[in-house]
Amino acid sequence: MSPVLSRNLNRGKAQPFDAILAKVMVSFPSAKAGSSPNGERWIAVQPSEMLEVARFLKNDPDLSFDSLACLTGVDLLKYPVATKDSPPCTDLVCVYDLHSLRHNHELRVKSSTSRELPVVASVESVWGVASFFEREAFDLLGVSFAGHPNLRRILLPEDWIGNPLRKDYVYPQTYGGVELKREGQTFESGPYQ
C-alpha cells in the first residue's frame, strides 16, 4: 500500500483552479482556460497533447490527479452558441473529470476535436480505467483514441452502424433483418417525441 493513499497521512493541500491553470500553462502554452455560463471552469487542451497533459497532471506532486473519475463525450452540434455572430460549433468534446485522492481537489479538462476526423490521444497508459471509458466514447460517439491498444465497440454489437449519441444520428430501419419501426413512429423525430 502506498503511504500517501492511506488514512490521515499528510493529506496535501487542495490547489485552487487558478493555481492549477498557471502550472499547466507553463508547461503547455497551448492550453486555454474555459468556463460555462453557469460558472463551471475547465482547462482546454489540444487533442494531440492530451497524453502529455495527462502524464503531467498525474505526476506533478502538487497536482497529483491520480484518478480519472469520468470521461464524457459530448457532441456540440446542436448546442447553443454564446453569441449570434459566432459560427456554429460542430466539434466533439471529450471531458475528463479528474480527482486527486492525495489533495482532494478536482479538475475538468476538455479536449475538442473535429467532427470529420475525431482523434484524441489515448490516456489509457496513465489511468487504466480510461481503457473502458474510451471504448465507450468510441462506441457511442465515434471518437477515436490514438494509442489505445484495443479500441472496439463495448456496449453495442460489433456490426452496429453509426454512433447513437451523435446529435445527427439516424435511427436504423432494420437490424439483423428485424424491422425496428413501430406504428406511429417517425425516425426523423426520434422515438420518444
Add this chain to the structure above:
Amino acid sequence: MNIERDGDYITLSMGPHHPATHGVLRLEVTTDGEVLTACKPDVGYLHRSIEKIGENLEWFQFVPYTDRVDYVCSMNSNHAWVCAVEKLLATSPETKLQIPERAEYIRVLFAELNRISSHMVGVGAMTMDLGAFTPFLHAIGQREYINDIFEKTCGARLTYNYMCVGGVNHDLYPGAEDEIRKFLTGLEVAMKDFNRLISTNNIFKGRLAGTATISAQDAVSYGMVGPNLRASGVDFDLRRDLPYGIYDRFQFDVPLGRAYAGSKGKIGDCYDRFVVRLLEVLESIKICRQVLDQMPPTAGVAEDPVGGWCVAKAAQKALRKPPVGEVYFRCENPRGETGYHLVSDGTKIPYRVKIRTGSFTALSIFEKLVPGLMIADLVAVIGSLDIVLPEVDR
C-alpha cells in the same frame, strides 16, 4: 459454452448465462489447465440506451429510468440523479431550490437503508456463488424488511421512483420511525448470526484469503470505487471527503481493508472486500440512528421549509428553464461512485446525460487482475467486486 483449443491453451466463454455472473456478463477466458492466462469481459447484453433516452425526456421524467440503472439500490440511484439536477439548478440564484430539512433527512435515511439492503444482497450472493446457500437466505431475509418499509412508503418494492427534484414524493407513513428503529435493532442481532454462520468460517476465510489481491495503486488507476477501493486500503469516502446533501452532519467511520483473513490474508483480497461491506452495514446503521434522532417532525404541509418534504412547484418552475452549462455530480452508492455529468442547453430537456457507474469501471480491472488465478476463483472475484450488470450496460 464454446471451447477452442490452441496447443495447451483453451479459450472458453463463461456466460452470458452463468448463474454467478449476476446478470448477463460474458467473460472470454483463456486457460492453461486450471490456471487462467487471459480474460476479456464482454458487456453490452443489457444495454438499454438510458443515456440516449435521457436526451429525449424532461429532467423530472428521467427519475424512473435511474431506478433501472441499478435496481439493487434504486433509492441511491434516485438520490444521485436528483442531487445532480439540484446541483445544476443551484449554479444560478434564480433557480436555486431550498430543499425542506425533513426531505433531506428522509433522503439520507432511505439511501442508507438501501445501502444496507444492497450490501446484504452483495455479501449474500457472494457466499451463494461460493457454495453456501444458507447465508444468502439470512441476508436476503433482512432485505425483505427494508423492502416492506419502502413499499409502505412509496408502493414499490424494487424500483421506487421515490425521490424527486425538490424533495421526496411522499412523507413517511405514521409509525415509520419506530418501525425502522425496531428493524435496526433486529438487524444488529442478525448481523451477529450472519458473522457466526459464515464470516468467521475457516473454510470460507481460507478460500478467499489472498485471492485476487488488488493493490492500492491499481485500485486507484483502474477506477475502483466505493467498498472495492476502500478494501484496498485507500481511505476515501465521498460522504465524508466531498459531502453532499446533509452528510456532513453525521458521525461515522470509514472501514478499510486490513487483511482481515489473518496470516494468509493480504490487504485488498476478496475477503477484505467481503468484510468491508459488512462493516459498512454497521456504519449505515449508525447513520440511520442519527438521522432518526435529528429528523424534524412532520409539518403536514409539503412546502414547509423544515417539516415539509417537497417543493414541487418551485422545482417544476426551475426545471422549465434551468441554467445553461454543465455539472458533474458524484454520489457514494453501494457500488461506489455514481457520477452524473449533465450538460444543459437551457431547455426543459437535458442536452447530454452521462452516467458513470461503479460496476462499469470495476470490470476494467479484469484484464489485469485475472491472469494467474484459478478458474474457480473467477466466481469469487465477480462476487467480491459486487458487480450489477444493468449498471454496467445502462
